[in-house]
Amino acid sequence: MGGEEMKDLKRIIITLITLSFLITTSHVLAMDTGTGEKGSVTNLNATHKDHIVTLTWDWNASDSYTIERNGEILDNDVWGSGEYKDSNSVQDDITYTYTIWANGFDDKKSVTITIEKDTTPPPNVIFDDYPVIDNHFIRFAWRNPTYTPDLESVDIYMNGELLTNLGTGALNGGVYTANNLEANTTYLLKLCPKDKLGNVVPYIDCSQKTVKTTNENRPPGEIKNGRIQYVQKNLMYNMATRTDSSDKYMDFSWDSPSDADYVGTYLTLPNGKKIYIPGRPNYGGFYEYKPDTVFKEQKFILQTVDYNGNISKGKTLIWDNPLPPGPVTNVKIKETNGIVTVSFTPPVDHDYSFTRIILPNKKEIGLNKGTNTYSYKGNLVVGQSYNFVFSTSDVDKLSVYAHYSPEVTITITPKATVVNKYYYLKSAATLRTLSDGKGKVVKSIPKGKKIYVISSGYGLKHDYVYVKYSNKYTGYITKSTVKF
Numbered sequence: 001m002g003g004e005e006m007k008d009l010k011r012i013i014i015t016l017i018t019l020s021f022l023i024t025t026s027h028v029l030a031m032d033t034g035t036g037e038k039g040s041v042t043n044l045n046a047t048h049k050d051h052i053v054t055l056t057w058d059w060n061a062s063d064s065y066t067i068e069r070n071g072e073i074l075d076n077d078v079w080g081s082g083e084y085k086d087s088n089s090v091q092d093d094i095t096y097t098y099t100i101w102a103n104g105f106d107d108k109k110s111v112t113i114t115i116e117k118d119t120t121p122p123p124n125v126i127f128d129d130y131p132v133i134d135n136h137f138i139r140f141a142w143r144n145p146t147y148t149p150d151l152e153s154v155d156i157y158m159n160g161e162l163l164t165n166l167g168t169g170a171l172n173g174g175v176y177t178a179n180n181l182e183a184n185t186t187y188l189l190k191l192c193p194k195d196k197l198g199n200v201v202p203y204i205d206c207s208q209k210t211v212k213t214t215n216e217n218r219p220p221g222e223i224k225n226g227r228i229q230y231v232q233k234n235l236m237y238n239m240a241t242r243t244d245s246s247d248k249y250m251d252f253s254w255d256s257p258s259d260a261d262y263v264g265t266y267l268t269l270p271n272g273k274k275i276y277i278p279g280r281p282n283y284g285g286f287y288e289y290k291p292d293t294v295f296k297e298q299k300f301i302l303q304t305v306d307y308n309g310n311i312s313k314g315k316t317l318i319w320d321n322p323l324p325p326g327p328v329t330n331v332k333i334k335e336t337n338g339i340v341t342v343s344f345t346p347p348v349d350h351d352y353s354f355t356r357i358i359l360p361n362k363k364e365i366g367l368n369k370g371t372n373t374y375s376y377k378g379n380l381v382v383g384q385s386y387n388f389v390f391s392t393s394d395v396d397k398l399s400v401y402a403h404y405s406p407e408v409t410i411t412i413t414p415k416a417t418v419v420n421k422y423y424y425l426k427s428a429a430t431l432r433t434l435s436d437g438k439g440k441v442v443k444s445i446p447k448g449k450k451i452y453v454i455s456s457g458y459g460l461k462h463d464y465v466y467v468k469y470s471n472k473y474t475g476y477i478t479k480s481t482v483k484f
Helices: 003-025
Strands: 042-049 052-058 064-069 072-079 083-086 094-102 108-115 138-143 151-158 161-167 174-178 186-195 207-212 224-238 243-255 262-268 274-278 284-289 298-306 315-319 329-336 339-345 354-358 364-368 373-377 386-396 401-404 408-412 417-425 429-432 441-445 450-458 464-469 473-478
Touching: 042 094, 042 108, 052 094, 052 108, 064 083, 072 083, 138 186, 138 207, 151 174, 161 174, 224 315, 243 298, 262 284, 274 284, 329 386, 329 408, 441 473, 450 473
Parallel strands: none
Antiparallel strands: 042 052, 052 083, 064 072, 064 094, 094 108, 138 174, 151 161, 151 186, 186 207, 224 243, 243 284, 262 274, 262 298, 298 315, 329 339, 339 373, 354 364, 354 386, 386 401, 386 408, 417 450, 429 441, 429 473, 450 464, 464 473
16 A cells, blocks of 8 residues: 555544544534523523424423413423423413423523414325225325324315315324216315414415316126025914914125225116115125015026116026925934944925034034935943934025025933943952043952942943942943953
């Protein structure tokens, strides 16, 4: 490295050291600390804006201060920063005298300020960039550029006409929807902020945005997964005639399209009457309808509609006689060597299609017409209850929707086999409090001892017996240890 290059390097290092010193000792960049003399108040000043008076003075970090306005104490425990803001009923055309002193000291300083009437309107608001526009409405939003304490409302104009005065806050913006507009038409929007004293931004200076409505005529997509379900309400049974009656309904349900401008669905009844059901994109739709009769074929049309009134061609749903078949009868449930077999007699209805069985483990199985038995691996433990739930169904071949009969629940509780006889042990046994091999040990019984077998068939594999030993100990032992 040459001599000149070495000199340049030294200059750079000296410059960096100097800048570092300036940064760490600058009053602007360093942390603000109190500079006032303890017990005294100096450089007291008062300013006001938006009906807020701001007091500043040289403060001392170890002092607390009392602030008085026109002879009344506002605060008697002010610490740090040397700044105090008074927004308590500050009014126009009033002169206020503020007196400040450090608590425990006699040095008091006063400053007088007159609040001149505020004639300055608040700053303009800012339109959001992306309004929602359709054929007949415009939804637009705005935000405040800064915190504006005296901002009270915004005058909203369209093509020079005042639409409304919308209340707002000091920080939040707002949103508004102009409805009943003409399609393919240009509109001039203006937002004029107004403060609490009525000062408003002049119309010519207000924020503005030019927006043109659309002329869109494409309807939203069709509904999906349309279904009709038969529902009975207010069911009543007549003991004299042994007949029941009920109010019969059709419950319509469907999935709405994903189009952002989708707003609802029209349901056309068999008599031509149209019913409008409001909706939202990607949400399910639902409608409950009470027809004159449910016992005949009927045609319904579901059409979607958007903001602009564009209506889809529609989906047709056909309703068939909804009465389900009768229930199953002669239900039998049997377990043999760990195989549970369920059998039943199906209904004789001509439209019977299948039987649904909900097993104790909540698994659902469906047995088609012609199959009346079902077997599966499992054990029914003595003393526990098991529910088997049966329901039959036809199938509405046009809408491919099943109508289930009322559920029939069969509960079985296996019982132990009563023995009540004396036997001898062919091998040593451990008498326990439970029939799962994990219960607390009651007694160890040697091989060849005489026991009284009360009952058998316990445990998941039915391989435990309940016994009494020596006329005082009772519990469970494995069946294989007993010489039957």
